[in-house]
Amino acid sequence: MGVQEVQACLDSAHQRCSESGLRLTQKREQILRLMLEAEAPLSPYEVVDLYNAQAEQNMPPNSAYRILDFLAEANLVHKLNSANKYIACSHIACSHPHSASQFLICSQCKTVKEVMMEPKLLKEIQKNVSSAGFKMRHPSVELECLCGECSES
Amino acid sequence: MGVQEVQACLDSAHQRCSESGLRLTQKREQILRLMLEAEAPLSPYEVVDLYNAQAEQNMPPNSAYRILDFLAEANLVHKLNSANKYIACSHIACSHPHSASQFLICSQCKTVKEVMMEPKLLKEIQKNVSSAGFKMRHPSVELECLCGECSES
DNA sequence: CTTCTAAATGATATGTTATATCATTGCACA
DNA sequence: TGTGCAATGATATAACATATCATTTAGAAG
Ligand SMILES: [Zn+2]
Ligand SMILES: [Zn+2]
Ligand SMILES: [Zn+2]
Ligand SMILES: [Zn+2]
Numbered sequence A, B: 001m002g003v004q005e006v007q008a009c010l011d012s013a014h015q016r017c018s019e020s021g022l023r024l025t026q027k028r029e030q031i032l033r034l035m036l037e038a039e040a041p042l043s044p045y046e047v048v049d050l051y052n053a054q055a056e057q058n059m060p061p062n063s064a065y066r067i068l069d070f071l072a073e074a075n076l077v078h079k080l081n082s083a084n085k086y087i088a089c090s091h092i093a094c095s096h097p098h099s100a101s102q103f104l105i106c107s108q109c110k111t112v113k114e115v116m117m118e119p120k121l122l123k124e125i126q127k128n129v130s131s132a133g134f135k136m137r138h139p140s141v142e143l144e145c146l147c148g149e150c151s152e153s
Numbered sequence C: 001c002t003t004c005t006a007a008a009t010g011a012t013a014t015g016t017t018a019t020a021t022c023a024t025t026g027c028a029c030a
Numbered sequence D: 001t002g003t004g005c006a007a008t009g010a011t012a013t014a015a016c017a018t019a020t021c022a023t024t025t026a027g028a029a030g
Helices: A001-017 A026-038 A044-055 A063-071 A121-131 A150-151 B002-020 B026-038 B042-055 B061-073 B117-133 B148-152
Strands: A079-082 A083-087 A100-106 A112-116 A134-148 B077-080 B087-090 B103-106 B112-116 B137-148
Touching: A001 A026, A026 A044, A026 A063, A026 A083, A044 A063, A044 A083, A063 A079, A079 A112, A100 B117, A112 B042, A121 A134, A121 B103, A121 B117, A121 B137, A134 B117, B002 B026, B026 B061, B026 B087, B042 B061, B042 B087, B061 B077, B061 B087, B061 B117, B077 B103, B117 B137
Parallel strands: A100 A134, B103 B137
Antiparallel strands: A079 A083, A100 A112, A134 B137, B077 B087, B103 B112
């Protein structure tokens, strides 16, 4: 992701946060930028290492955990449960509201693609939930895949 | 799950394993029984504790990890990525083949319900994967929910 | 029924990840 | 310019996961 795209995401993130009364502090913004530039899933400890290398500071692990939690709560990053890592949302600068996503994860090269679920599909899933007497709060659809490149070789 | 149901699952598991050339050893069977009786997600360390309490033996953690891995590979238990726990498959004794499942997880009481995905739904998900140029290997659909009881109170 | 072999399990150590607790900083608001 | 609460830092430790090598066990071969 180019510098100007990253900046667009950060701007959009600031706007969205202030609209919802969330505080995108300097540290949180720094971590978000880092995630946007990484374009790959990062664990909290990997975030710490990257941050400390770049900023020549010393962020403690619990701060990384807290900040990633915040960003995930704000839908600016997503947690990939199958890897216990986080990845920047691919739709921060998009105008449409963020609905549920499918995450296509290449088991070989670890590339991740975030695809919005069509309303029809989401409704289909929702239907099964309701008929079991449950109420859905947050779906997590992670698909272990092979990406185009990796399935060729 | 009653004693006779557990036994039916174990019998079915033995049959399925021998058909696929897998070895459902004594330890593996003991752990599977334990999971069937628990009817709740258990972490490897919880399995160790339960086993050691019941059998008054001392299973090391790595054995629990290995055995749970084996059982998951054999589709006799499933790994819940969002909790890093395992739960016995609800369809061991069923005659139909095991396709992909949705896991409805109550965030409050941690009840889990495993619901088979209808082919139509699976195909819908698959479609999005293909159109992104990926090949699906193993879907993980975990839905953070409130169960019937918990959503009332 | 032995003996052999590979797979499974145990023992042990250690690396990694996650969290708990309290102190300190810094920003919003009066 | 204080005052209070949210955010972050410092530190310790708990919980989780894995690596390595030894030992046992189960199945195959003779
Ligand atoms: Zn997103
Ligand atoms: Zn790939
Ligand atoms: Zn199942
Ligand atoms: Zn519940």
